[in-house]
Amino acid sequence: MEERGPWTQRASSLLCSTSHFGVMRDEVTRPDGLRDHYDWVDAPDQVRVAALINEHLLLIEQFHYLVGPLWQLPGGTVDAEDADPCAAARRELAEETGYTSGTWSDCGFLYPMPGLTGCRVHLWRADYLSPGLASPESAEADLQVRHVPLREAARAVRDGRIRCAPSAALVLSVTSGH
Numbered sequence: 001m002e003e004r005g006p007w008t009q010r011a012s013s014l015l016c017s018t019s020h021f022g023v024m025r026d027e028v029t030r031p032d033g034l035r036d037h038y039d040w041v042d043a044p045d046q047v048r049v050a051a052l053i054n055e056h057l058l059l060i061e062q063f064h065y066l067v068g069p070l071w072q073l074p075g076g077t078v079d080a081e082d083a084d085p086c087a088a089a090r091r092e093l094a095e096e097t098g099y100t101s102g103t104w105s106d107c108g109f110l111y112p113m114p115g116l117t118g119c120r121v122h123l124w125r126a127d128y129l130s131p132g133l134a135s136p137e138s139a140e141a142d143l144q145v146r147h148v149p150l151r152e153a154a155r156a157v158r159d160g161r162i163r164c165a166p167s168a169a170l171v172l173s174v175t176s177g178h
Contacts, residue, residue, distance in 0.1 A: 072164035
């Protein structure tokens, strides 16, 4: 048994597992004292990068299988090989945009869906980057990199063009005052 605030986890079992995530079912005692099941997704952490190039943010435009076309900041999964979120952020930025090196600042992390997963999205800011050749994964063949002025990026959050929640939060954070 494990106490989690007013909850008690009595047991945990794996319902389904893929190479990307696991679906878990916990037997719990809820805060109201009733026994129940709590289903949740065990997923790896993610990263998003606000890469600033000459008063512009690098945004990715890509079609996502579940939600359709989306603007978001470069990013992806924190793989087991690079369990360090900064290493994952650097890798993803280089793969998707070609930009490397620079000065990196940790902007914290968010829980994108805290009732469904404990997965965190680590947020990074990168400045003074060096251009290079992008090498996106084959599933990212439709990925387009946009250089968007800071004010336009902030407007894109407000008018709904940027719908990725962690990307929106980080864009607003780095563009405050613009």
